[in-house]
Amino acid sequence: MTRAPLTAALGDFVANLRYEDIPGTAVAIAKQGIADCVGVMLAGSAEPAVAAVRSGFAPDTAGGGSSICFGPARAPAHVAAWVNGTAAHVLDYDDVALKGSHPSAVLVPAILAEAEAVGASGRDMLRAYAAGFETWGELISRDSGNYQRKGWHPTGVFGAVGAAAACAALRGATAQEAAHALGIAASQASGVMANLGFMTKPMHAGKAAACGLLAARFAAAGLTAAPNAIEHEQGYLGALSPAGDVDRERAPSLPPARWRLTEQGLAIKQYPVCYRAHRAIDAMLGLVRDRGLDAEAVKAITVRFSPSHSVILKNHRPRTAIDAKFSIEFALACALVAGRVGLRDLVDEFVLSEPIQRLVPRVSIEIEAEEMSGTSGYAPYDLVRVETTAGEVIESEHVRHARGDPQAPLSADALWTKFEDCALWSGLQLDARALFDKLNTLEHCRSAVELLR
Template sequence: MSTPLTRDLAAFVATLSFDALPAEAVATAKLAFLDATGVMLAGKDEPCVTVLINTLEPSAGDASLFCGPQRVRAPEAAWINAVATHALDFDDTALSAHPSAVMVPAIVAEGEHLGSSGRDMICAYVAGFEVWAEIKRREAGQHHLKGWHPTGIIGAIAAAAACAYLRRLDVDQVVNALALGASQSAGITANFGTMAKPFHAGRAAHAGVLAARLAQNGMTASSDALEHAQGFLTAVSPSGQVDRVSPCEVGKNWASASIGLHIKKYPTCYCSHRPIDAMLSLREMHPEFAPDDVEEIVVSMSRRNAMVLRNARPKTGLEAKFSIEFVLSCALIVGRVGLSELDNAVVLRKDIQAMMERVRTVYDPCEDPSSGYAPFDQVAVVLRDGRTIESEPVALARGAAGAPLSDEEVRSKFLDCTSRTLDETTALGLYVRLKRLDTLDRIGAAFVEADE
């Protein structure tokens, strides 16, 4: 017999208040809005965003695109801004997914439309994060292994919860919103390394806005859509080993406080970050060898992460984001893996293409069945003179919740991302507003015109 999960989650969302939030949860949400806004502005001119705008031809409305003067209807703003946020794969990760790329654009769009306060938006983010965490807690396997992209399939439900909070829906309405979000879940890992991956985040954000609006206007859905034997949990489970029985834990163990966010230092799939750290550290500790001295690069990681990094011989920047061969070759030869390196011309460089041929992956058998990660990743460089140089084992990537970036590093990333769009004075003003999001009475023009 299943637990009334959908209704329990709905009751949590409908009764949540800012005063109930742990300070750590508030800090997580504020960091999410800050980082997601920066990477959204960095990604706004990517081809996938342009294609979507040209296809949707969005109507005028009261939600802004990219913190700028153009305003469209909130569902389309959420959709387009979420695609921009995930376009560079530079947005944060948590819960084996990209929660902020989905929820921040959805919350900002509806928040502008509704005239929500900064506290409202923080509370909405925590509501969605906690719903996301509770759903993930109940799955023993890895959705990626079945081909599901968790950002798309769970993101639609979490965004529905966040938008339902903003609209102050009652319990029955939130039940319907969650169920309607579940029926819009989509996204497959076969599309990683293409424009379709950020489209998953965009569709999930749009689905959340739409689900809450439909529920408020009277559309009904199943009251046990998540926990039913043919419901969401069972339908997307890789092996059917899903928990439909245990009591709901939301509001007791705050995942947004205890888990936090992993802020990306590199604009690549997060599965590649520990090996990048390992290679850069090895390169720094051993400046005596040159790329031409390298016979082979051996990286140890989990089989699941290697599977996600599916592009062994990438030819484009998009493909390279999901290539362990590229990121290690680039880190070794260039000495960094930043936005400028995820360029087609860099990927096609002859020296990098040649080095990719020398990368070999070995699988650590001690893979965590929940996270999909090995206890640590490690890189070894085999030199032509017969020597082998090994990196230290890397258990936490730089920027992980357990190894956070400094405030200055977060600020530097934000200013670097926004420099493509905003002058420094405007960017710094936006940064300050986001840092004190909880003090803003009303959100307008995606923070740029926020009321004091």
């Protein structure tokens, strides 16, 4: 059996990708991912997990050249990437793609920090994003096992190598340097699922961003890795494999033959909670909007979705905002009471409020065993059924695609509304509209430094 020289092929791809060769639709998706991630990062910048990581690095942040969350503070690029990645992932409001992982929360902080340090252009940043996304997609496609159940957080372990690809592309690495960067990052991939629900989980995104950035810098400085570090029998794919059935042999399927950015796209979240609650939230918001449903008139709520949704949305009696992010009961109560699920609803006070706590026990789960092919355990659709105090039973539409899914993309207005909301939530003094506009015309940006002006 001949072995696909995967590490080398990825190195070639990363080094040779030209901006001009990226399809316009892929550029548009990358721009959306970057803009949305910047917004989410701003919103997350004041969270305690971010403060803890910043404080852990202090006083080692002097002399750096990259901005922390678009504020006045600056730090060494790898520190900025680590802090900003934590901010981008901490609210569970960042985009979803590639088997339920979170590419932008890792790629964007790494790219921003390094682009600012080296003064890269907007086109360089977009090229870097595409290099990182496609590398990530190629790697995560090679194992049918469940990484999460094995204990690996895909955002952490694939993110490190994806960010290395992005930063190697950004720096204009040669094919060999890029391959070394991937091999160095292979030895830095980490993040265990046990830390889901704790501050360490968003730190996985920051750590992956920082390690990917450092891997590209180390490779540029001459550090060598195994030329087959990814596909070697004792390498990255094999070590992480959930059940040892990873495909280390097949030839890679990379651009221009295949663009995962356009094929799979990015799901942009409308609600700052686990993505698996989004279809049911849309169903409930539809009832509120179309039927004028009133929380006072609701006796019982049933949600019907997949077994895997039921496992992940595990907090049945949420008492804090962190619990609430993985609680279908909160998600539906919130949609019903507030008519939305937004940043200002994900606060302890609202989670503990009487209308929410009254509704939470009225939510029950019905399991739909049928699985939609090509998904990580989604039912063909999710739905919500409400019984009113008057005895009426009303059923929502059958939601196949959450709002923001690549099949149900958000309007430009909705994207801006989310960004503005995030910027306001951050409390930072910045011109949100100007920044959003710059991000949406990133291909014309001459230097990342301009983004901060």
